[in-house]
Amino acid sequence: MTVRxxxxxxxxxxxxxxxxxxxxxxxxxxxxxxxxxxxPFAPGQSGDILxxxxxxxxxxxxxxxxxxxxxxxxxxSIGSIAAAHAAADGYTLLMGSTGPTVISPQLLKSAHxxxxxxxxxxIAVAGVPQMMLVAAKSKxxxxxxxxxxxxxxxGKLSYGSGGNGSLAQLTMEIFKHRAGVDITxxxxxxxxxxxxxxxxxxxxxxxxxxxAAIGFVKSGQLRFLAASTSKRTPAAPDVPTVSEAxxxxxxxxxxxxxxxxxxxxxxxxQRLNHDFQKALDDPGVRxxxxxxxxxxxxxxxxxxxxxxxxxxxxxxxxxxxxxxxxE
Numbered sequence: 001m002t003v004r005x006x007x008x009x010x011x012x013x014x015x016x017x018x019x020x021x022x023x024x025x026x027x028x029x030x031x032x033x034x035x036x037x038x039x040p041f042a043p044g045q046s047g048d049i050l051x052x053x054x055x056x057x058x059x060x061x062x063x064x065x066x067x068x069x070x071x072x073x074x075x076x077s078i079g080s081i082a083a084a085h086a087a088a089d090g091y092t093l094l095m096g097s098t099g100p101t102v103i104s105p106q107l108l109k110s111a112h113x114x115x116x117x118x119x120x121x122x123i124a125v126a127g128v129p130q131m132m133l134v135a136a137k138s139k140x141x142x143x144x145x146x147x148x149x150x151x152x153x154x155g156k157l158s159y160g161s162g163g164n165g166s167l168a169q170l171t172m173e174i175f176k177h178r179a180g181v182d183i184t185x186x187x188x189x190x191x192x193x194x195x196x197x198x199x200x201x202x203x204x205x206x207x208x209x210x211x212a213a214i215g216f217v218k219s220g221q222l223r224f225l226a227a228s229t230s231k232r233t234p235a236a237p238d239v240p241t242v243s244e245a246x247x248x249x250x251x252x253x254x255x256x257x258x259x260x261x262x263x264x265x266x267x268x269x270q271r272l273n274h275d276f277q278k279a280l281d282d283p284g285v286r287x288x289x290x291x292x293x294x295x296x297x298x299x300x301x302x303x304x305x306x307x308x309x310x311x312x313x314x315x316x317x318x319x320x321x322x323x324x325x326x327e
Contacts, residue, residue: 030090030268034065037258038086039095040079042072046211046292047256050126051095053288054258057279075165076100077111084118088263090272094119096259098167102311106319107165107326116312120264121257121304123276126294128254130171130207130228132242135199136220143226143245146205150181157204158184160194165326170315171207171228171252173322178247198222209254210235210293228252235293255297255311257304273301 035058037051048070055066071079076099083094101115134140140149150157161168164187176183186203188194191212197203199221210233216222217236224239230251232241242250258276260269279285280298289296318324 030271031062031064033091034067035062035091035093036067036069037093037095038079038083039068039070040072040076040083040097040100041070043070046128046209046294047095047097049292050256050289050294053285054125054276054279057282057285058275061275061278074110075104075108077104077108077113080104080115081111081113083259084113084261086261088120088261088265090260090264090268092261093122093272094259095125095256097256098254098311098315099165101257101259102308102315103165103167103170103319106312106316107324115259115308118262119259120262120269121301121308122260122269122272123280123301124255124257124297124299124304124307125276125280126256126289127229127297128209128211128256128294129233130168130252130254131210131213131233131236131239132175132225132228133198133206133208133213133216133222134204134225135201136223137201138204138223140205140225143240143242146225147179147181147246149204150179150183154182155184158186158202160186160188160197160203160206162191162194163187163189165319165324167254168207169324170318170322173324174252174314174318175207175228175242175247175250177318177321178250195222214293229295231295233293234290234295252314255307256294257297257308269301 037055039048039051041047051068055068059066071082080094080100083092086092105111105114132143140146159172169185191208194206198206213222214235217224224236226242226245227233227239228242230241230243232239277298280296286296
């Protein structure tokens, strides 16, 4: 609360006395025009929905429209590159996420960006757990059942994902390493065909996000066995975490956060962090996120920077250990 009050008092002082603003600080009337949030994926996905929820709220706060621009392709790297090359003036932001921010730069030679250097972190917005899934008719009732069977039959069980280098694959590879099991990866061109084979029993298990899987679970077609995060998800509070189910300390989070091009002035970075935090503190926004299966995060820009650094190391190690390569 102290940090937030300080930021709020600073903002009030800044706008009340623009003539006293520090030289080189952002324009006192920021934003004086529309702000664009680039989403590096197609419309309708989690990051797109979240950007529109936050954009609507901030548009009312700022009195200026917040536009969402979808630039999908190549694992989110096309939109990320576009944001990295934009002017560092606060009018172009990026809805970053696990894949394009910390995975793609380490896998794709065509990415040509490093999120630790080419972006200014603003705020971690929301977390999305990866849920271990099995068909409702599966013999596996717990996560430990999967581990026990995989140890008895090394390499004979298979799991699916939306493709090589996907968060779902890396979550399972980290799980395999921690559990000491060998489960064969079957990559698909998107998650939909993987779900088809999981439902048909051609796959035994997989990880995917709560928003993507919740419909199958509610309809009785799939069953959650465990959540990949350190805390249980509000969308499925009765489902234990992987850590609770037998692998202490396991924590893999699908996340979304706001980034700006590198070189953004610190005072504008703080202003944006403050305003996005206000949006995340709004009860209506928090309820919308929970409905989408997301958990609000928030926090300082420095905390988000450290988080990105840690994520780079965690997923980089998993990529090397599993020898994941993209052609």
